[in-house]
Amino acid sequence: MFAHRQKQQKKDSRLSRTLSLAASLLGSTFLAGNAVAQTTRISPLSMAGLDPANIVSFAIAAGLTVFSVAAASALVFERRKGQRQQAALLAEIAALKEAEDRIQLILGVEKQLIVSWSGRAEPHFEGDPSVAGAGTSVKRALAFGSWVAATDVAKLEAALEALKQRGTGFRLILRRLNGGFVEALGATCAGQAVLRLKDIGDERSDFLRVQSELNDIQCDLDAVIGLLDSLAHPVWFRDAKDVLIWTNKAFLDAVEADTLVEARERSLELLDRMAREESARRRTAGEAYEARVAAVVAGKRRIVDVVERLTPGGSAGIAIDVTDLEAMRSDLRRQTEAHGQTLDQLPTAVAIFDKTQKLSFYNAAYKSLWGISASLLDSHPTDGEILENLRTDRKLPEQADFRTWKAEVLSAYHAVEPREMWWHLPDRRTLRVVANPNPQGGLTYLFDDVSDRFQLETDFNALVRVQGETLDTLREGVAVFGQDGKLRLSNHAFAEMWNLSHERLAEHPHIDVVIGKCRELAPESAAWVDIRAAVASLPETRLGTTCRIERTDEVSIECMAQPLPDGATLLTFSDITASEKFAKALTERNAALERASNLRDLFVYDVSYELRSPLTNIVGFTQMLGSETIGPLNEKQREYSGHIERSSEALLALLNDILDLAGLDAGSLQLVPENVDIREAIETAVRGIEDRIAEAGLRLEFDVPDDIGAFTADGKRIRQILFHMLSGAVGASAAQQAIRISARRENEQIALSVADEGQGVSASIRARIFEGQESNSYDGGGHRGVGLQLAIVRQLVELHGGHIQLQTTAGNGAIMTCFFPTNLTGDVS
Template sequence: MAVDRAARRTAGAGALFIAAVGLPAPSLAAGADLPSWGFGSHMHNVAAAAIFGGLVAFATIVALLYLSERSRWTRREREQAAALDALSGAHDRAEMLLAAERQIIVTWDGRSEAVVEGDVGLAFDGARPASGSARRILAFGSWLVPADAEAVETAVEALRVRGTSFRATLRSQSGRSIEAQGQAVAGRVLLRLRETTEDRRQISELRETLEDARRGLSALAGLLDAIPQPVWRRNREGSLAWVNTAYVAAVEATTREGAIQDGIELLDRPAREMIAREDAQRRPAGQRPALRLSAVVAGGRRILDVTETALEGGRVGIAVDVSELESVRADLQRQMDANVRTLDQLPTAVAMFDAGQRLIFHNAAYRQLWDLDQGFLDARPLDGEILDHLRAARKLEEHADFRSWKQGVLAAYRSAEANPAWWYLPDGRTLRVLAEPNPQGGLTYLFDDVSDRMKLESQYNALMRVQAETLDTLKEPVAVFGADGRLTFANRAFAAAWRLDHESLEARPHVEAVIEACRVLAPADEPWLDIRDAVVGLESRTGIACKLEMVDGTVLDCTAQPLPEGATLITLIDVTASVNVERALTEKNDALEKAAQLRDTFVHHVSYELRSPLTNIIGFTQLLGDETVGALNARQREYSDHIMRSSGALLVIINDILDLASIDAGSLELQRETVDVQATIEAALLGIEDRLAESDLSLVLDVPDDIGSVFVDGKRVRQILFNLMSNAVGFSSAGQSITVQARRTAGDLVLSVRDQGRGMPPEIAAHVFDRFESHTLGTRHRGVGLGLSIVRSFVELHGGRVSLDSRPGAGTCVSCTFPIVLPASHAARDLESEATEEAAE
C-alpha cells in the first residue's frame, strides 16, 4: 500500500510538471516508460518548485523499495532509475527554459505557501534582492502601479478561490511592462510573470514603421488618384494589380475593384504588344521614348503618350493625354501655312534669311519687286549674292563705294534691333527697307514701296495749303482748334473781328486764352461756356449753335462743329440784319397776340353785357305774345313773333360766343351723365321742328332701338345736334330731307347729320370749322360762322373727332364720333371683375 501511494504521489508530481510546461499528461502506471520531454518557445515554463518536489518524493520511494524488497523489485528499480534520469534531464531543461528570459513562476498547492521560482529581480528593477524578497513578490503594491496592483490581486484571489484564469498586462513603478498569466493546472494554481518591455518596444517600433509605410502608401495612392492621367500597376503575370481613379474613369468602370477584377484594359492588344516589343529591347528607362498610341478614353478616341516601366514584382505605367497638344500642333502647322499664304498675298515684299545669311523664304511680292528668277531664289542664295546680282542688273542705286554700303547692309545681322533704311532705286521708286532680327538668328526684310504714298503726301500738303489760303480769304471768321484745345488755324477775318494780332495767333494759344481775349468785345458768359465745352469737353462731342452779341451791336451766329481726330471748327456769320428783322417780327407778333387777347376779352365782356337786356326783351315779348297785358291785333302778334325769333337767334349767338370764350380760357367742364341716345336726339329735334315746317323739309331718323345709353354731357350733345341740324336746314331747299343717323360700335358712338343741299367745294369745306367763317353758297342761310366751330370744340372736349363729307351737288354729311367712356362706378366694377378673372386663372 505504501508503494502504491508512493507511486501515485510520483505520478501526481509528474502530472504537475507536465501541466506546468503545457504538455499532455502521459500515463504513469506501474511498468510504463516515462517519455522524454521537449520544450518550445510557445510553451509555458515549468514551475521549479513542483519539479523539485516530485523528484525528491520519487527518489525516497525508490530507495525504500530498494531496501525492503531488493530482490523482488529489481526490474522496477531499473525502470525507476531510467525514469529518474529522464526527470533529471527534464529538470535541467526546465531550469534552462526559466533562465532564458526574465520571468517568475508562482505556484500554490491547496492552502500551502506559494512557491516562487525564477528571476525575482524582475520586481526590483534589476537590483540584487534582499533575503526573503521572493515572498515580497506577491506584495504587488510595492512594485506595481496602484491600479494594476489592485487588479492583479483581485485576479489572483479569483484564481485561487474559483480557478478563474486571467491574462493581463501590468506596469511597474519604474515604467516596465509585465505580462501576467494565471491558470489552474491539476489541482494547483500557477501564476506566471514575464517582462515584455523590450518586446513591446520592438513591437511599437515595428508598428510605427508599419504605420509610416502605410501612411506613405496612402499618400502615394491619394497622389496618384489626384493625377488626371491614368496610372496602373501590373503583377508578375501582367494582370492589373492597381489602378487610379483616372484609369477607372477612362475605361468607364464603376469601381476600382471592378476594373481590376474584370481586367478592363485601357490599351488594345496591338498597343500592349508594341509596349512589350519596346521592353524587349531592354533600353534604360530614361532612354525609352513615350509611345504615342491611340485609345478610347471615356467613350472618345484620344491620343496618349504611354510609358510603362518594369519594376521588382511587376510593371507600372502612365498614359498622358496629348490630344490637345496634337490638335494645337496641327493648328500651329495650319497657322504657319496660312501665314505663308498670307505673306505671299501681301503687297509688301518679304524675305527671310537664316543665321547663315541664306534665303529661306520669300513671297511673290519680293520676286516681283526685283524681277528675280524663281530658280535663282530656290537655290537659297546668300544675302550678299542677291545684292551683287541686283547691282549687276542695275536695279540698285549707284554708290561710290558699293562694298562699304553692302557691309553696312549686312551689319544688320549683328544688330539687336530693327534697322530701317531708305533705298532710292534708279527707276524713281522709293523703298522703305526694314531689317528685323529673327529670334533664331538671321533677318527678315520688309520692302515697302512708298513711292505712291510720298506722292500722295506731297499732293496732300499742297491741298492743305490751298485750303488754308481759301479759308484765309473768306469774309466770315473761321478758326480751328486741335484735340488739345489749342488754336491750329485762324483766318484773317477771325483776327480782324476779334482784334487779335498775328503774333498771338502764331503762338497757338489755348481756347481759354482766345475766349479771354474775345470776351472784351462780347462780354456774355453763357455762349463762351458752350464754345469751350464744344472744344475741350469730355462728354460726347456734338455741334452747337449760339449767338454772340458784341458791344457795338453786331450779332454773330456762332457754330462749333466737331472735326475728325478731335479737332473743332468754329465759324462766325454776321446776322445783325436778320436779327433786327426777327426782332421787328417778334414785336409785331406780340402786338397781334395782345390785340387778340383784347378782342376776346371785349367779346366776352360784351356778350355778358348783352345777355341781360336780351333776357328782358325775350321776357317782355313772351308777356306780349301771351296777351296777359292785353289783346294784340294780327300785325302786333306778327311783330311779337319776329321779336321772339330774332331774340332767340341772338341768344344762341351770344351763348355760342360765351362757350367759345370759356373753351379758350379752359374753364368749360363737361357735366357727364348717363343719357339715353334716342331720347337726346329727340330732345334736340324739338328745337328745330318749327324751322323744318317753315322750310318744308322732312326729317328721317335712322336710330336703332337698341342704341342704348352713353356717359356724356347731355346738354352739349343736344347743342351739337341742334347746331348740325340748323346748319342742314339753312343749306337745304324745300321738299328735301335731312337724315339723322346714330350708330354704335364696340368703342365709339357715331352721330351724323346729312342734308341734300348743294354741297361744298373742297376749298370751302376746308374752312367750315373755322370761327366766323360763313358761306351762303347761293342759299338764304346767314350766320356768324360759329355753329360748326362750337360742334368741333364740344366733340373734342369729349375726346372725339368730327369729319365732313361734302361734294358739290351731293349734299353734306357731318359725323361726330364720341368714344364710349364708362362711369366711374362701372369702371370700378369692370376692374374688379377683371381682377377676379385673373385670380381665377
C-alpha cells in the first residue's frame, strides 16, 4: 500500500508537468501574437496599406491552432502512459496484498500491538491488544495506568509526548500490574508517530525480573550507603581479613583522614588495640561486640558506644558518641542526689513509689512521721506492705473496712490527676495527704502535718473575735477601708460618733457614702477631702495623715489615716474636746510659769548685782582696816575685822555662784578655752580654802603625778570646780580627818577626784544632790549651800563635755570625781 501511494504520487506529478507544458505553449502563442501586433505597428507592411487589426486576429488564430495540436498530442501520450501505469498498479496491488499477508503472518507469530498517530487524527491500531493483558480491549490498552506499573506510566507518557512533539524515539521495558514485562518501542515513520508494544517471553521476563530486582536492590543499597555516609556517627565495614573496605565521612573525620586509602595506608583506627582485639575475639566466637569505650575522635577524647557485628563477608560496626549523654547522666545523677538532699531537708514527709508500687525514695521527715525503721524502708517494701505495717502499729485512721479503704488509697496508681486525702490519726494529728501520679509510673506521696495549722486557725479566729470585742470597747472610733474603698471593719464608737446605723455599716458602704453621712454633723470641714484621698488614692502614693474635724455641736474630732500593709487604710477618730481644753489650760499655765521664771531670773540678777556692789565696798574697807593703814587696831578689832572679811568673801562667792547658776540655766555662760596646767589649777584652788582647812583641823593629801601635764579647758571654771569640790569635802569632814585630792589620765580623759572621810551621803540626798535642791552638807548638818555648789559643779563639768561621778555609802565618806575630755568639746561660744 505504501508503494502504491508512492506511484500514484509520481503519476500526479507527471500530469501536472503536462498541464504546465500546455499552459506554457498557450502563453508563448499569445506572446507571439502580441509581438507580431507590435511589429506590424512599425513594419513596412503598415506602410504598404495593411490593416493592423487583421494582422492581430491572424496571429491569435495561428496560436490557437498550434496549441490545439500540442494539447491533442499530449493527451494521446498521457492516455497510453496511463494504460501502462494501470497495468503496473494492478501488479503492484497484487504484490502489496502478498506483502500484507506476510506482515500479518509476522504479526501473528509474536504477541504485539502497533499504534500509530498521524497529526491530530485518532490513533490507528494493528496487532493483538491482549499484549496489555488477557481480554484487554484496544481502548484499555491505551489507558496505560490500568495495566502498567505506576512508576513506568510516567516514563511512558513522557516518552510518547517527546515522540509526538519532537520525533524522539525510545525503548522502554514496562512492568505489568498482573506480572510480566512488555517492551515499548517508539519511532517515526512517514510523518507518523508509531508505538509498538511487544510481549516479552518467559525466559526474558525472568531475566528482566531478576534485573529489576537487582536494580531495586542496588538502589536500596545506594540509599543505605548514602544514609550511612550522612550519619554523624562513624560507620565502617571490614572484610574477612579485618581490613577496612568502606567507611563513612564521619569515620574519616574521626581518624583525621581524607580518604579510605589514606586511612588504610596509615593504619588509622577509631578504637584502641585492646578494644579491637576484644571485638575480634567476640566476632570469632560468633558474638556481637557491644561496649562503651573511650576513643579519640578528631583529636578529642570522647566516650562512644561501639557495636560491631558479623556480616556474610566480614563485619560492620558503628560508634555513637555518648559523651554528652554521659555528662547529662552525671548531671542528672547529681541533680537527683541534690533533689534527694533537698527533699530530705523539707518538713513535709515525701515518699516515692515506682510503677511496681515499691518504695524508691523517702526523706527524713517521712521516717520521723511514721517512726518506721530504716531497715524496713531500705528493703523497698510495697505501698500495701507499709500500710499494713502502719495499721498494725495503730498509726492509720481507724476504718470499719480497712480492705476497702486500702484499695481506695492504692487506686491512686491508676489515676491521672493528683488526689488529696485527709487522715485523722489516732494520736489526734491531722495529715493532708497528696498522691501525685509520676509520668513514668508510680506515685509520689506528700504528707503534710496540718495539726498546728488547724490549731493556729482556731487561735486566729479566737484572736479575731477578741480583737473585735477589744475594738468595740475602745472609746476611739475605728474604721478600716479596703483597696476598693469599701468599709471592711468598724467598731461601736465609730457608729455612735457619726450616728451611723449598724445595719448600714454591715452592708460595707463605700467611703463616699460614709463621708456623705458624716457631713451631716460636720458639713463645713475640709478634712473630708484629705480623708477620701488617703483611702481612695493608689497604694504606692498613700501616706499617713492627721486632720481635725469640728462638728456643729462644738465637738472636736481628730482623725488619723494610716495605710496598712495589705493595701487597706485604717481611720481612727478621737474626741479631743476635753484634751484641747486641758491643753489650753496647760498652755496658759506654762506661759505664766515662763513669766514667773523670767521675773525670778530678773530678780536674781538685780538682787545679785545690787548686793555685790555694797558687798565689794565692805570687803574693800575691811581689808583696808585689817592692813591698819589708817591706824592701829586692837586685838578685838582685828578679830572682828577678820570675821567681817571672811563673811563678806563667803557672801560674795555665794552671789557669784547664784549668778553663774542663773547664767547656766539661761545658757548664756561662755567658756574660754586655754591650756590648763592641772597641778597649778589644784594648788590655786587649795590656796583659796586652806584657811578653812586649817581652822577645821583637817589634813590635806595630794595624789598628783609630776607628769600629769595640762589639757584644754576653761582654767577659771576648772579652779571653780575644784574649789567647790574641796569646799563640800571640808563641810562634810570632822576634825583630824583627811581630804585627799588626786588627778590622773585614763582613756583619753582627765579625772580630778576629791575624797573625804566624813559620814558620806544618804540615799535620799544622793538623788537630789546635783539638782541644786539640797542645801545641806553631805551628812545633813553643819554647813549649808553645798547643794547649790554641786549643781554648779555638775553643769560646769557637762559644759566642758565631761561627767561627774559620786561614790559614797553612809558612814564611809565620799569620793567625787569629775571627768574631762583632753580637748574641750563643750559649748565654748
